[in-house]
Amino acid sequence: MIKTRPRPAVSGVASADRVLTVLTAFQVGDVSLGLVELAERTGLNKSTIMRLTVSLETFGLINRMADGRYQLASEVMxxxxxxxxxxxxxxxxxxxxxxxxxxxxxxxxxxxxxxxxxxxxxxxxxxxxxxxxxxxxxxxxxxxxxxxxxxxxxxxxxxxxxxxxxxxxxxxxxxxxxxxxxxxxxxxxxxxxxxxxxxxxxxxxxxxxxxxxxxxxxxxxxxxxxxxxxxxxx
The missing domain is CATH 3.30.450.40 (GAF domain)
Known part of the structure; x- marks a missing residue:
């Protein structure tokens, strides 16, 4: 039987670390980043990134664009x-x-x-x-x-x-x-x-x-x- 790997828990210090990992993946010159790029830069799987970006969107730190890519939002400014x-x-x-x-x-x-x-x-x-x-x-x-x-x-x-x-x-x-x-x-x-x-x-x-x-x-x-x-x- 193939065991399904559990998703990382998004709570406590581990959650904060992951959220900050996604946020700091943006570099000078980046207009937007897709899930693949974020996964490569953070080492997190796509499902985890998608859940973390919901929190970042809620606090106005990231916007999800119509094409599914992400860009930094006004709260960063x-x-x-x-x-x-x-x-x-x-x-x-x-x-x-x-x-x-x-x-x-x-x-x-x-x-x-x-x-x-x-x-x-x-x-x-x-x-x-x-x-x-x-x-x-x-x-x-x-x-x-x-x-x-x-x-x-x-x-x-x-x-x-x-x-x-x-x-x-x-x-x-x-x-x-x-x-x-x-x-x-x-x-x-x-x-x-x-x-x-x-x-x-x-x-x-x-x-x-x-x-x-x-x-x-x-x-x-x-x-x-x-x-x-x-x-x-x-």
Whole structure:
């Protein structure tokens, strides 16, 4: 008796791997691909590819043409636009962070809101050996730390600020930070610009000394991102 080979299960990690294998089979110069070409490039059988492309079509990543061939769809363009926007944001943010770290000697970061957390998106670490060991991608709670307060600030509230937010020992008993909200085009929240360091070094008094340079950096960044509000922060 000839045993029928079972079709690969389309679930969990294996399913994600197969879907991505089909999606990444498209190369520069491909207008469309047929089942035979997709099978050759992915090593998957045609029936599996047909089932996987249904999911890709549902999410707008692939279109099935009238002749049965497949081409990348509009969602790929949208994701590319998101990626390009992220690169553009990095181009604006990273020089500001580097300049802040050079001038203050402390770690400079840009945090964004991520659900119930704040996520470190960009960061330039302090040259000091004693510093906070966080990296881009690390998440912290939306507590009462300076960065979280900045991320909760509306643009109307930001207009009335006279000082950056400052906190010490909130998320970490040994850490202090100073932060301001950053808005971009359309006065939309971009994130929170922050400098942070050991509480023993970044005291409230020292934060006051760094205040002018920090506020200028925040205002310049917001302006470069298209914010129409001319913040002076007192």
């Amino acid at each position: 949208r994701l590319n636009a998101v990626y390009q926007d992220a690169l553009d944001l990095e181009r604006h943010v990273m020089p500001v962070l580097q300049a802040l770290t050079d001038e203050t000697g402390e770690t400079a970061s840009l945090y964004v809101r991520h659900g119930a957390y704040r996520l470190c998106q960009y960061r330039v670490n302090s040259p000091h050996r004693l510093r906070l060991h966080l990296q881009p991608g690390d998440m912290r709670p939306m507590d009462n730390a300076a960065g979280a307060q900045a991320l909760r600030t509306s643009i109307d509230k930001a207009r009335t600020l006279t000082e950056p937010f400052y906190s010490s020992g909130v998320t970490d008993p040994h850490a202090a930070a100073m932060a301001l909200p950053i808005f971009g085009a359309g006065d939309e929240m971009v994130g929170a610009l922050m400098i942070s360091g050991p509480a023993s070094r970044l005291t409230e008094e020292r934060a006051g000394i760094l205040r002018e340079a920090f506020c200028k950096a925040a205002a310049d960044l917001a302006r470069s991102l298209g914010c129409k509000v001319d913040f002076t922060w007192g």
